[in-house]
Amino acid sequence: MESKLELETILLPGVESRRPVVIAGPCSAETEEQVLNTARELSAIGVKIFRAGIWKPRTRPGSFEGVGSVGLPWLQKVKKETGMYTAVEVATAQHVYEAIKYGVDMLWIGARTTANPFAVQEVADALRGTDMPILVKNPVNPDLELWIGALERLNRAGIKRLGAIHRGFSVYQKIKYRNDPQWQLAIELHRRLPELPIINDPSHISGDSELILEVSQQAMDLNFDGLIIESHECPARAWSDAKQQVTPQHLKMILDDLVIRDAQIGDKPRTELDELRQKIDLLDKQIIESLAARMKISESIAKYKYENGITILQSKRYDEILQNRRQTAVQNNLDADFVTKIYEDIHEESVSRQNSVMNELQNKK
Numbered sequence: 001m002e003s004k005l006e007l008e009t010i011l012l013p014g015v016e017s018r019r020p021v022v023i024a025g026p027c028s029a030e031t032e033e034q035v036l037n038t039a040r041e042l043s044a045i046g047v048k049i050f051r052a053g054i055w056k057p058r059t060r061p062g063s064f065e066g067v068g069s070v071g072l073p074w075l076q077k078v079k080k081e082t083g084m085y086t087a088v089e090v091a092t093a094q095h096v097y098e099a100i101k102y103g104v105d106m107l108w109i110g111a112r113t114t115a116n117p118f119a120v121q122e123v124a125d126a127l128r129g130t131d132m133p134i135l136v137k138n139p140v141n142p143d144l145e146l147w148i149g150a151l152e153r154l155n156r157a158g159i160k161r162l163g164a165i166h167r168g169f170s171v172y173q174k175i176k177y178r179n180d181p182q183w184q185l186a187i188e189l190h191r192r193l194p195e196l197p198i199i200n201d202p203s204h205i206s207g208d209s210e211l212i213l214e215v216s217q218q219a220m221d222l223n224f225d226g227l228i229i230e231s232h233e234c235p236a237r238a239w240s241d242a243k244q245q246v247t248p249q250h251l252k253m254i255l256d257d258l259v260i261r262d263a264q265i266g267d268k269p270r271t272e273l274d275e276l277r278q279k280i281d282l283l284d285k286q287i288i289e290s291l292a293a294r295m296k297i298s299e300s301i302a303k304y305k306y307e308n309g310i311t312i313l314q315s316k317r318y319d320e321i322l323q324n325r326r327q328t329a330v331q332n333n334l335d336a337d338f339v340t341k342i343y344e345d346i347h348e349e350s351v352s353r354q355n356s357v358m359n360e361l362q363n364k365k
């Protein structure tokens with residue numbers, strides 16, 4: 001379906017001029033002291049928009065669910081003292097009213113909320129008649145229509161200062177990152193809504209303070225407009241998302257290390273060819289990462305076979321793989337022989353890996 005949003009280009013006056021726009025602050029507001037200390041340090045390194053979770057959507061009950069409205073006056077103090085804009089997550093109409101009452105400057109809708117059209121509609125209705133800037137995180141599941149749908153609901157309620165936050169997608173299997181970036185979805189969002197600013201959230205994608213720089217760099221190379229990064233005066237003591245938060249000083253190092261490349265080729269806008277090539281590069285990276293994950297599993301299989309005294313080559317299984325992959329190829333409009341050739345190579349490599357593992361185990365005995 002065609003999507004068209006009526007947008008205003010300025011999200012917040014005075015912060016849009018240079019890439020990346022940076023939003024930083026703790027995952028959660030915990031105490032007045034923690035909020036103010038962190039805010040002072042962030043302001044000192046030049047951050048203009050301060051984030052803090054007041055109401056926290058947690059996967060399981062019983063963990064810290066945010067301080068609630070008592071934290072809002074702390075954000076007012078941040079504004080007064082540092083001049084930074086403030087931003088919080090909202091998920092209900094009540095959150096919206098409270099945030100507006102305490103002069104919060106920008107709101108975001110969390111990934112779990114974006115996945116729920118009833119909740120998004122409630123938030124949109126509560127915002128009717130305001131000109132609050134709203135950022136919409138991608139839903140937890142990789143569904144672009146759901147993401148765009150949330151933006152449309154807000155736009156139809158008259159919200160024109162809109163942006164998106166790309167925070168990655170939940171996956172069941174273990175991957176390098178906490179959430180799978182699936183960059184192609186953000187790229188496709190940009191293709192569908194070229195005027196919409198897109199902010200990357202390397203904190204929730206990576207889940208690890210050591211990986212913030214590499215994810216941020218990738219986002220900048222894909223021409224994202226900004227970054228939202230969780231920063232805490234003392235990450236080790238954070239009440240939520242401790243592993244992924246960085247100190248304001250660490251954040252400064254990350255921002256200093258980022259290489260911001262020019263999106264323009266001469267005076268011409270980025271060409272379609274470049275966008276297509278970027279998609280190819282990303283897909284190739286994913287193919288290689290999948291191959292690596294597959295080989296790792298082969299090695300575990302080798303261990304199992306060794307321990308249970310089974311041969312490496314199980315011809316029936318190999319036949320099944322080839323038949324099944326040929327079918328999948330045809331279902332996906334690929335030539336079956338082409339895919340068979342690739343799987344012959346993959347299988348050969350997998351057998352050779354299994355051989356090495358078995359030999360190693362045997363030699364250890």
Ligand code: PEP
Nearest residue numbers: 027053110111112167204
């Ligand atoms: C957050 O920004 O702290 C948060 C809860 O993020 P998400 O909705 O992306 O999980």
Ligand code: MN
Nearest residue numbers: 027230240241
């Ligand atoms: Mn968080």
